[in-house]
Amino acid sequence: MRYSALSILKQALSGNRLWQPAWREPQPKPHYDVIIVGGGGHGLSTAYNLAKEFGITNVAVIEKGYIGSGNVGRNTTIIRSNYLLEGNNPFYEFSLKLWEGLERDFNYNAMVSQRGIVNLFHSDGQRDDYARRGNGMRMHGVDAELLDREQVRKMMPYLNFDHARFPILGGLYQKRAGTVRHDAVAWGYARGADQRGVDIIQHCEVTGIRRENGLVVGVETTKGFIGCNRLALAAAGNTTTVGRMADLDLPIETHVLQAFVSEGLKPVIDHVITYGAGHFYISQSDKGGLVFGAEIDFYSSYAQRGNLQTVEHTMEEGVSLIPGLSRAKVLRSWGGVMDMSMDGSPIIDRTPIDNLYLNCGWCYGGFKATPASGFCFAHLIAKNETHHVSRFMRLDRFERGYMIDEAGKGPQPNLH
Amino acid sequence: MASLITCPHCGTRPKEEFSIRGAAAPKRPSPAAKDEVWHRYVYIRDNPKGRILEYWHHVAGCRRWLVVDRDNFTHEVFGVMDASDFERARVVE
Numbered sequence: 001m002r003y004s005a006l007s008i009l010k011q012a013l014s015g016n017r018l019w020q021p022a023w024r025e026p027q028p029k030p031h032y033d034v035i036i037v038g039g040g041g042h043g044l045s046t047a048y049n050l051a052k053e054f055g056i057t058n059v060a061v062i063e064k065g066y067i068g069s070g071n072v073g074r075n076t077t078i079i080r081s082n083y084l085l086e087g088n089n090p091f092y093e094f095s096l097k098l099w100e101g102l103e104r105d106f107n108y109n110a111m112v113s114q115r116g117i118v119n120l121f122h123s124d125g126q127r128d129d130y131a132r133r134g135n136g137m138r139m140h141g142v143d144a145e146l147l148d149r150e151q152v153r154k155m156m157p158y159l160n161f162d163h164a165r166f167p168i169l170g171g172l173y174q175k176r177a178g179t180v181r182h183d184a185v186a187w188g189y190a191r192g193a194d195q196r197g198v199d200i201i202q203h204c205e206v207t208g209i210r211r212e213n214g215l216v217v218g219v220e221t222t223k224g225f226i227g228c229n230r231l232a233l234a235a236a237g238n239t240t241t242v243g244r245m246a247d248l249d250l251p252i253e254t255h256v257l258q259a260f261v262s263e264g265l266k267p268v269i270d271h272v273i274t275y276g277a278g279h280f281y282i283s284q285s286d287k288g289g290l291v292f293g294a295e296i297d298f299y300s301s302y303a304q305r306g307n308l309q310t311v312e313h314t315m316e317e318g319v320s321l322i323p324g325l326s327r328a329k330v331l332r333s334w335g336g337v338m339d340m341s342m343d344g345s346p347i348i349d350r351t352p353i354d355n356l357y358l359n360c361g362w363c364y365g366g367f368k369a370t371p372a373s374g375f376c377f378a379h380l381i382a383k384n385e386t387h388h389v390s391r392f393m394r395l396d397r398f399e400r401g402y403m404i405d406e407a408g409k410g411p412q413p414n415l416h
Numbered sequence: 417m418a419s420l421i422t423c424p425h426c427g428t429r430p431k432e433e434f435s436i437r438g439a440a441a442p443k444r445p446s447p448a449a450k451d452e453v454w455h456r457y458v459y460i461r462d463n464p465k466g467r468i469l470e471y472w473h474h475v476a477g478c479r480r481w482l483v484v485d486r487d488n489f490t491h492e493v494f495g496v497m498d499a500s501d502f503e504r505a506r507v508v509e
Contacts, residue, residue, distance in 0.1 A: 240463040251459040253438065254488075298436045302465045302489045307419060309431050342459045398459040399451070411458050414438060 003107055022187060023067075023194035028201050031227035032060045034381055035219060037206050037242055038235035039063025041072035041182075041367065042359055044189035044200075045374020046234055046381070048106065051196035053375065054382035059198045060228075062221060064205035068186040071237060074304075074336030075367040076259050076281060076293045078272050080117050080177035082144065084136040087392030087404035088345060093142050094389045095372030096176060102371060108188030110180050111286060117177035117272040118152065120159075120321075122166040126276055130172040137174070145173040155271065160323050166277035177272060179283050179291075185370060209245040209356075216246070216356050232357040232381050237337035238302075239360040246356055251342040251398050253413040255296045256335045257364045258306035260314065262328040264288030273321070280317035290328060292318055296338065296364065298414045306335040338364050344416030345404035348376050349386070349395040357381050358395060363416050422496050425478040433476035440469040440483045440502065465489055471499065 001007060001020055011018055034050060036043045039061045050056045079099050081092035103110050121127045127146075134144035148170045153161060161168045190200055201223070208220035209231065218227035235242045243250050269284040282292035294314040297306050311333065318325045341347065341361030346369065351358050359377045362369065376390035392404055398411075409415040422428045439461055445453045466489060472482045481499035486492060 238465075240461075241465055249456070249460045250463070251461065253461050253463050254465070299470060299486075300439070300463070300468060300488045301491070303491060307431065307491075309419065399455040412438065413461075414436060 003109075022191040023200055026199045026201065028060060028062075028204070028221070028223055028226045029199065031218075032199070033058040033228070034230045034232060035059070035226060035228040036061045036232045036234055037219065038070075038233065039065075039067050039190075039200060039202065040070045040234065040236065041185055041189070041370040042236065042362075042373045042377070043234035044072075044186060044193060045370050046232060046359070046377045047193040047198045047200075047374075048189045048196075049374045049378035050382060051193055051198055054378055056382055057197035059193075060226065061193070061198060061200045062204050062206055062219070062226070063200070063202050066202045067190050067200065068183050071336040071338070071366060072186045072370070073183050074259060074334055075182055075364075076283070076291050077179045077182045077285070077367065078117070078177070078281065078283065079112075079180055079368040080174055080272070081142055081368075082117065082119065082133065082137055082172065082174045082177065083406060084133045085404055085406055088406055089137060089140045089142065091372055091376070091389040091393070092368065093140060094375075095369050098371035098375065099180065099368075100176075102188070106188045106192040108184060108191060110184040110188050112178065112180045113286070114176050114178040115271050115283070116173060116175045117274065118147065118155070118171040118173050119274045120152070120168050120171045120276045122163075122169060122277045124169075127169055130276075134172050143174055143176055145175070147171045147173050156269075156273065158268065158322055158324055159273075160321060163277075163320065166320070179272060179285075181286075182367060189374070206242060206245070209242075211246070211353070215354060230355045230357065230381055232359065232377065234359040234377065236339045236360050236362050236366060239339050239358075243358070243360075246351070246353060248351055248358070250360070252339045252361055253300050254302050255299075255338050255340045255414060256301040256303060256306050257293065257296045257338050258310055258314070258333055258335045259291070259293040260311075260333045261285070261331050262290040262292075262325075263331050265290065265328060275317060275321045278317040278320070280314065280321060282318065282322070289331060290325070296340070296414060300414075302337055304335045304337060306333075338362070338366075340413035340416060342398055342411040342413060343403040343405040344407055344409065346373070346393050347395050348373065348380060348390045348393045350380070350384075351395065421472065421482075421484060421493065423474050423477055423480075423482060424496060424498055425480055426474065429474070429477055433474060434482075435473045435475045437471035437473060439463075440471045440499075443506065467494070469502075472496075
């Protein structure tokens, strides 16, 4: 069923009895052209793009939990393309353009809201750095504006401008950035893929990758063996666990990142704000909750829950930036496990096994990449050819010396 | 949650006092080792789910480098030793 104002009216007049589930719950077929391991945002987006853009519909997405239970539902919903480097910016800008047309494209209300992001700076050196980043963005044709202190004050009068140690001197503003309702992204892609014939198989864990003569022939799962011509891994957080089944050597460490939501408040923050003196970021959901987060927990972790030191640190950063936050109560917090790569950038590439493709290493910036990641990965799987905007995101870039180290932190995954 | 770490020099201390470097398993190759060996040391990680050895630095305490033996899923801590003891034991292996 196509969703429209008319469909809502029809349902209303028939007492809402005719709604159908948004996707089927099929049993796995014995064989598929493509199997995607991981039914997160990227896996679903890949399946959707394979079917819609590249005409490959005999596809299964295998997910060990349920759709939306992983990182696609565990992030702070921010979309943006304010990157500096050549290897990143065109990719994330492609993603932002796809976000702008996404709801019409997959006929689902994902509540894409381009409310703008402001990255605050607190010293002259940081101003220079942000100006450089803004110039880099504009050279790539991306919108960026350097705001001074008074311009920021006009937009966000509630910030702590006269902080003794980290006064706010201004911000780098990207107007087209914003937020998206993350669950709806998973559901919209799942529905769109399912309508085009993709089987979404939930509660099915991959336990092994079967190979014959150096090629993948299928996967062992908790629902039995499923054959495939091509296998695509999009299991961020557990990439190493799945990759080990195919003997892949990976530049990945798994870490936990926490996020928080306050009680519902009246509209107060109508942008996305990032704190340049820490790593704190905040926006307000349409329901009124303040959605915020900060750094990862710094030690490697496969547990979807974090430690209290990071909770305390996040709250301190938040109150330091917005003193009024101290009056708000935190309603919920959660943790998600991330692939932290060695340069802070992702991998969309082939592997040493010819029919095995890899999508991983999103660190904690994967949500904004969901549309472009799916498009580029589908392009790679369908044509066995790298899409030009993801051409820097290679698995072998570390040994070749072509790191994409946006933050300049070096091979230290917990610092990216 | 690995909130308390028993430093062999300072006793049981809160996690806030420590800075975490990362996996202790990769062993530093000799300066003359081939590029491929250095690449593995610098960039490739086993990243196990479960028991892991990690370098922690007791920055707000004795400032010694430690090796913490813990489970990265349950967060149980099995033991902590001084990094020099760890390296010495590794050389004997």
